[in-house]
Amino acid sequence: MSKTTDLADASAKPTPLKSKLPARLDFWQSATGLFLALFMWLHMFFVASILLGKDAMYTVAKFFEGYHFFGQPYPILVTIAAAGVFAVLIAHAGLAMRKFPANYRQYSTFRRHMKSLRHDDTNLWFIQVFTGFAMFFMVSIHLYIMMTQPHTIDPYGSGDRMVTDWMWPLYLLLLLAVELHASIGLYRLAVKWGWFEGKDAQATRRRLKQAKWAVTVFFLVLGLATLAAYIKVGLDNRDNYGQRYVPSWERQTQAPTPQALIPAAQSAAPDTTAPSVVDSAVEVDAPLASDAVVEPSGQDVGTD
Amino acid sequence: MSTVNPTEAQQPPRTLKISILRHNPQDPASVPHMQTFTLEEAPAMTLFVALNDLREHQDPSLQFDFVCRAGICGSCAMVINGRPGLACRTLTHTLAPEITLAPLPFFELIGDLSVNTGKWMRSMSERLQTWIHSTDSVDIKRLEARMEPELAEAIYELERCIECGCCVAACGTAQMREDFVGAVGMNRIARFRLDPRDQRSDEAFYDLIGDDDGIFGCMSLLGCQDVCPKNLPLQSQIAFLRRKMVKVGLS
Ligand code: HEM
Ligand code: HEM
Ligand code: SF4
Ligand code: SF4
Ligand code: FES
Numbered sequence: 001m002s003k004t005t006d007l008a009d010a011s012a013k014p015t016p017l018k019s020k021l022p023a024r025l026d027f028w029q030s031a032t033g034l035f036l037a038l039f040m041w042l043h044m045f046f047v048a049s050i051l052l053g054k055d056a057m058y059t060v061a062k063f064f065e066g067y068h069f070f071g072q073p074y075p076i077l078v079t080i081a082a083a084g085v086f087a088v089l090i091a092h093a094g095l096a097m098r099k100f101p102a103n104y105r106q107y108s109t110f111r112r113h114m115k116s117l118r119h120d121d122t123n124l125w126f127i128q129v130f131t132g133f134a135m136f137f138m139v140s141i142h143l144y145i146m147m148t149q150p151h152t153i154d155p156y157g158s159g160d161r162m163v164t165d166w167m168w169p170l171y172l173l174l175l176l177a178v179e180l181h182a183s184i185g186l187y188r189l190a191v192k193w194g195w196f197e198g199k200d201a202q203a204t205r206r207r208l209k210q211a212k213w214a215v216t217v218f219f220l221v222l223g224l225a226t227l228a229a230y231i232k233v234g235l236d237n238r239d240n241y242g243q244r245y246v247p248s249w250e251r252q253t254q255a256p257t258p259q260a261l262i263p264a265a266q267s268a269a270p271d272t273t274a275p276s277v278v279d280s281a282v283e284v285d286a287p288l289a290s291d292a293v294v295e296p297s298g299q300d301v302g303t304d
Numbered sequence: 305m306s307t308v309n310p311t312e313a314q315q316p317p318r319t320l321k322i323s324i325l326r327h328n329p330q331d332p333a334s335v336p337h338m339q340t341f342t343l344e345e346a347p348a349m350t351l352f353v354a355l356n357d358l359r360e361h362q363d364p365s366l367q368f369d370f371v372c373r374a375g376i377c378g379s380c381a382m383v384i385n386g387r388p389g390l391a392c393r394t395l396t397h398t399l400a401p402e403i404t405l406a407p408l409p410f411f412e413l414i415g416d417l418s419v420n421t422g423k424w425m426r427s428m429s430e431r432l433q434t435w436i437h438s439t440d441s442v443d444i445k446r447l448e449a450r451m452e453p454e455l456a457e458a459i460y461e462l463e464r465c466i467e468c469g470c471c472v473a474a475c476g477t478a479q480m481r482e483d484f485v486g487a488v489g490m491n492r493i494a495r496f497r498l499d500p501r502d503q504r505s506d507e508a509f510y511d512l513i514g515d516d517d518g519i520f521g522c523m524s525l526l527g528c529q530d531v532c533p534k535n536l537p538l539q540s541q542i543a544f545l546r547r548k549m550v551k552v553g554l555s
Contacts, residue, residue, distance in 0.1 A: 016510040016552060023510075023553020026520040026546070098516070099523055106480040113409070113479045116386040121526045122476050192524040194543030201540045202529075 025095055030189055032092035037182040037189075039085060044219055048226045054155035054233065058247045061153045078150035086143045093136050100129055120209075121191075124184050131181040138174040154245040155230075156237050163234030164241050168227065175223040179216050187212040318345040318401050322354060324366070325406040328415045338404075339363075345396055351405070352380055352392035355417075367416035375533060378466030381408055381473070382417045388470035390533045391417075408473040410482075421469040428485060432512050434492040436502045451500065462495035462541065464534050471528035471538060483517040487528030487538045490519060494541040497548075509545075510552040519549050 046064075050057040064081070065073035101107035114122050145161070146153070152161070162168045190196060190208050198204050237243065320343045327336035341358050352373050359366045371377040373392040380391040383406040385399065396403070411419040428434075465488060472478045472486040493513055496502045513519045522542055529539040 016507045016514060018511045018514050020514075020553040022515045022520040023550045027550050027554060101480055109479050110476055113476055116383070117474060117476075117527060118386060119474070119525075119527050119530060121524075121530075125476065125523060125525050188524050191526060191539060192543060193547060194540060197540060197543070201537060205526075205539070 025098070028091065029095035029098075030192065032088050032095065033185050034189060035088055036085075036092055037186050040178055040182050041219070044222060044226075048222050050155060050158070050226060050229045050233070054245060055247050055249075057155050057158075058245055064153075065150070073151075075150035075153075078153065079147045082143050082146040082150070086140075086147070089139060089143070093132065096132060100133070124187075128181055128184050128188070131177040135174065135177045135181060138170055138177065141170065142174060155233050156240070156243050156245040159230050159233030159235075159237050160241050161234070162227070162230045163238060168231055168234075171227060175220070175227065179219045179223060183212045183216040183219070186215070319343070320345050320354065320396060321402045322358065323402070323404045324416065325404075326366075326416050327413065328367070329413050330415065345401075349396045350392055351382075351384065351394045351396060351403075354396055355391060355405075367414065367418045369418045376466060378421070378468035381421070381468040381470050381533075382406065383408060383473065388473040388531050390468060390470070393533055408469055410472055410478055411469055419469070421467065424469070424472075425467045425488070428489045429492070432485060432489050432492055434489075434496060436496065436499060437504050437508075438501055439503060449501075455498070455500070459495060459498050462491055462498070462536065465491055465495075465536055466534060468533060470531045470533060474527035474531040476525045476527060477521055477523050481517065481521060484521050485513060485518050487522075487532070487542065489513070490522070490542050490545055491536060491538060494545055497545075506548050506552050510549050513545070514549050514553060519546050522546070 046060050047057075049060045062068070062073050064078055065075050066077045067073045101110055110126070114126055145167075149157075152158075162171065187208055191205060194201075196204055196208070321340055322343060323338045323340045325336060326334075326339045328334040341362055343354055343357060343362075346353065350373075352370055355366070355368050355370075359368075368382070368391070369379040370392055371379050373380070375390050375393045378390075381388060382391055383389075384391070384394055385404050388408060391405075405417060407413055407417050407419045408421070411421050411424055414420055467488060469488070471488050475484070475486055478484045478486050490513060493509055496504070497506075497509060515521070519542065524539075524542070526539055528542075529537075532538055
């Protein structure tokens with residue numbers, strides 16, 4: 001790219017002489033960043049479904065495997081989605097990396113400048129570069145697992161991954177990195193493109209920055225609670241590593257064993273005792289419940 | 305800005321310790337070093353007054369620039385406690401008694417606190433062609449075309465830039481990438497883009513700033529916005545130009 005431009009007749013030119021590429025790259029850098037940041041918000045809510053219980057998380061997981069559309073889970077859908085996100089991520093990282101200090105001299109110049117200036121937004125940029133760099137490795141691992149083992153995503157599988165597979169330290173660091181990076185990124189998008197500027201751009205900027213911190217804190221708290229929830233599941237389930245989760249309603253329909261049904265069969269009014277049988281089935285420990293699934297009783301109480 | 309702190313008049317004057325980064329590139333024997341001067345603070349003293357006092361009474365070789373001492377000429381910009389600012393507009397009582405002064409980075413050093421911003425500003429102006437481009441012939445006997453007062457004011461708002469260089473010195477991008485045009489350059493383009501007498505199209509402006517040394521190099525760190533002593537709306541102008549230039553690039 002030439003540094004100097006020589007324009008004798010600068011007025012009224014239909015197209016620029018210069019390459020349009022820098023404009024496009026800048027646009028896509030922001031567009032991919034925006035996509036990823038919004039994706040992360042949704043992702044956080046979906047993953048946090050574990051806080052509402054194992055069944056809730058199971059439902060979300062099966063939803064993304066297309067169960068609610070096809071009546072049967074297709075984990076390959078998660079693989080495809082993760083591959084798509086991965087592609088956007090690589091594009092984003094590639095575009096944003098152009099802004100990294102290109103060599104040690106630039107890096108140390110920037111650090112010196114940053115220490116001397118003591119300027120919030122300049123510091124934030126450094127955090128963004130640092131977290132971006134760190135995420136490149138961490139997200140790659142996460143997405144690779146999501147792509148190759150989508151069928152393991154359920155409360156037990158994810159809990160096992162956290163505890164027995166030792167993923168929790170990585171998730172913890174990734175969580176910190178992504179929540180800082182994404183909210184700073186969104187703040188930067190707003191000031192970069194002049195969104196929500198209004199009459200007083202500086203007043204808006206102060207509010208944006210407050211909102212940015214609020215968003216960071218909110219998602220960090222939610223993320224840490226979520227992480228704790230998965231770790232608890234993983235700890236409780238440590239002795240049954242690799243076991244798939246069975247939602248309570250499937251246990252309800254399939255758990256009743258022949259013995260359990262005896263009193264119901266003897267009773268004159270089976271309808272009234274049936275609920276208590278179902279209740280006790282829910283209490284049954286997970287391994288028993290899944291055993292029951294492996295050997296269906298043949299007594300189909302439910303619809304399907 | 306020149307209100308005297310009422311409590312200051314009663315209290316005994318402070319003793320200021322002013323450390324200055326000294327270096328004379330003309331003298332091969334000179335090595336950059338910090339030199340600390342002590343000085344009794346006077347009421348409503350600015351750094352400009354303090355520096356003149358030092359030069360007059362302590363060290364006549366001390367180099368620094370000033371012309372207007374009223375924040376208009378832009379020549380007294382320097383790094384004050386790590387941040388770029390105008391010496392003539394900085395009251396010492398707003399600072400702690402230990403003050404560190406350094407020349408603006410990025411620009412060619414003349415000596416001590418004096419830098420050649422003019423040279424850089426001139427080459428920037430030539431590179432960005434910051435003058436009105438028009439093919440109309442001018443008839444100086446005719447009245448000029450009228451301009452709406454709002455538009456004239458909007459142009460004037462950007463025209464207020466005094467080319468002090470603070471924005472460039474505060475810009476992390478400029479520190480890393482020498483050819484970056486800086487906020488002062490982008491503000492210039494925004495100013496001529498507003499001017500109806502300038503007939504350049506957005507495509508022509510794209511040729512001037514549509515690359516990573518121009519608008520797309522800016523990483524929105526907003527150091528420029530936060531140090532500009534004239535409070536120019538740099539953030540808004542850069543964002544505005546970015547939208548316009550991306551539009552050219554995507555078309
Ligand atoms: C994984 C590798 C990643 C790297 C190396 C990376 C790097 C960067 C860097 C260096 C910037 C600053 C660009 C600039 O100053 O112009 C940036 C901006 C941004 N990043 Fe990332 N990032 C990564 C992942 C992510 C993720 C996962 C998200 C979303 C959660 C995200 C969201 C954003 C946003 C919204 C911006 C602002 C875009 C802009 O300024 O145009 N990034 N990224
Ligand atoms: C389509 C792509 C993705 C899928 C399907 C997915 C799925 C999941 C799942 C199922 C979990 C729960 C733990 C586990 O089972 O391992 C999880 C946790 C997590 N994911 Fe993702 N993820 C995706 C993309 C991303 C990306 C791009 C990032 C970051 C930039 C990310 C960051 C995290 C973090 C930080 C956690 C831990 C959250 C917490 O415990 O609070 N994920 N993800
Ligand atoms: S934009 Fe502001 S900081 Fe930059 S040169 Fe002009 S007056 Fe100085
Ligand atoms: S916004 Fe930042 S990168 Fe852009 S010109 Fe201003 S200080 Fe430099
Ligand atoms: S002396 Fe002119 S701006 Fe300070």
